[in-house]
Amino acid sequence: MPVPxxxxxAQNSPLESELQAAFTQVLKHGRFIMGxxxxxxxxxxxxxxxxxxxxxxxxxxxxxxxxxxxxxxxPGDEVLCPAFTFFATAGAVSRLGAxxxxxxxxxxxxxxxxxxxxxxxxxxxxxxIPVHLFGQCADMDPILALAKEHNLRVIEDAAQSxxxxxxxxxxxxxxxxxxxxxxxxxxxxxxxxGGMLVTNDDGLAEFARVLRNHGAKPKYYHQYxxxxxxMDTLQCALLSVKVKRYAQYTSERQRxxxxxxxxxxxxxxxxxxxxxxxxxxxxxxxxxxxxxxxIVLPVSYAHNDHIWNQFTLRVIGEGKRDSLLAHLQAHxxxxxxxxxxxxxxxxxxxxxxxxxxxxxxxxxxxAGEVLSIPxxxxxTEAQRLEVVAAIxxxx
Ligand SMILES: *Cc1c(COP(=O)(O)O)cnc(C)c1O
Numbered sequence: 001m002p003v004p005x006x007x008x009x010a011q012n013s014p015l016e017s018e019l020q021a022a023f024t025q026v027l028k029h030g031r032f033i034m035g036x037x038x039x040x041x042x043x044x045x046x047x048x049x050x051x052x053x054x055x056x057x058x059x060x061x062x063x064x065x066x067x068x069x070x071x072x073x074x075p076g077d078e079v080l081c082p083a084f085t086f087f088a089t090a091g092a093v094s095r096l097g098a099x100x101x102x103x104x105x106x107x108x109x110x111x112x113x114x115x116x117x118x119x120x121x122x123x124x125x126x127x128x129i130p131v132h133l134f135g136q137c138a139d140m141d142p143i144l145a146l147a148k149e150h151n152l153r154v155i156e157d158a159a160q161s162x163x164x165x166x167x168x169x170x171x172x173x174x175x176x177x178x179x180x181x182x183x184x185x186x187x188x189x190x191x192x193x194g195g196m197l198v199t200n201d202d203g204l205a206e207f208a209r210v211l212r213n214h215g216a217k218p219k220y221y222h223q224y225x226x227x228x229x230x231m232d233t234l235q236c237a238l239l240s241v242k243v244k245r246y247a248q249y250t251s252e253r254q255r256x257x258x259x260x261x262x263x264x265x266x267x268x269x270x271x272x273x274x275x276x277x278x279x280x281x282x283x284x285x286x287x288x289x290x291x292x293x294x295i296v297l298p299v300s301y302a303h304n305d306h307i308w309n310q311f312t313l314r315v316i317g318e319g320k321r322d323s324l325l326a327h328l329q330a331h332x333x334x335x336x337x338x339x340x341x342x343x344x345x346x347x348x349x350x351x352x353x354x355x356x357x358x359x360x361x362x363x364x365x366x367a368g369e370v371l372s373i374p375x376x377x378x379x380t381e382a383q384r385l386e387v388v389a390a391i392x393x394x395x
Contacts, residue, residue: 094348
């Protein structure tokens with residue numbers, strides 16, 4: 001039985017009549033730009049995350065760009081962000097003429113290494129973008145402390161982690177801004193592009209709101225150069241149908257992660273990452289060797305509520321990841337490498353100063369080891385066991 005990496009229809013088809021009704025409502029009133037459903041959806045996201053202000057925007061990428069614009073990030077400014085993330089995190093920085101300075105990551109949680117970030121701060125550093133990768137929050141307490149000490153703005157790239165928590169606090173609500181994405185493969189997946197910018201700061205919210213609509217205030221009077229960063233009324237109406245079910249979607253993903261972990265740990269050569277090895281590769285390598293580890297399962301830190309946007313294995317040993325990838329593909333098990341090339345090694349950043357691309361060794365290593373397997377909520381137990389069996393037959 002083939003198992004796809006993601007099956008959006010499995011989640012959306014049961015909602016067809018409600019989605020049709022939402023569409024009909026928008027069709028009838030015809031307010032396609034910034035219509036009433038946009039405000040409703042913004043309020044729903046604010047209520048769900050506890051953010052004071054939520055602004056619906058055209059995508060997770062534009063949410064990042066808008067946040068950086070509202071924080072007045074300018075050409076020549078430096079912005080710290082992890083080397084191991086989706087491109088948009090650094091792309092938004094670069095589009096404003098600012099310089100992304102890449103930090104290495106923790107090999108346990110895949111998130112930004114705050115000690116490395118600290119070492120890369122210069123007088124030009126203006127902001128830091130922790131990414132809550134794969135659905136788990138970065139270690140925000142030390143990140144926020146570092147930002148405070150050096151007067152840095154904090155934008156949380158929470159595209160993959162809406163609803164996840166760090167020590168009881170919602171991802172996206174701990175920094176100056178948080179950004180979410182409703183790209184169909186994200187945990188709150190839409191029907192096209194969409195995103196949300198959240199903040200607890202009244203002034204920043206107001207400025208971002210003006211910039212979202214060409215910097216016009218009032219209409220046709222432009223004190224600032226903004227852009228068109230609006231989210232369609234229709235997209236908001238459709239996503240309101242799904243937001244009500246979000247807690248259920250999350251618990252399904254968490255159930256899948258728990259099941260995979262229990263089943264995969266029965267196999268020889270499979271271990272689960274140990275939070276004690278956070279940022280400590282020397283110890284970790286000795287431990288991997290002592291345990292004869294071939295595959296390392298991801299782990300949720302005890303202080304985090306992980307929402308499992310991805311379930312990402314580390315496959316240890318030269319060429320082993322590509323071997324498992326080919327094996328799973330041959331067994332028609334969907335899988336994907338997030339991400340095969342770190343950002344410091346992207347061609348478009350080749351002429352950045354060498355200092356902004358230095359010291360990302362763990363990121364480079366993980367780019368050769370990671371493999372994400374199906375984790376979407378609607379997976380059946382039989383499908384999960386099929387994935388486990390395919391991995392077992394490779395080991
Ligand atoms: C998906 C994603 C984005 C961009 O979101 P879009 O809505 O696709 O523009 C940004 N950062 C991360 C980490 C992402 O995973």
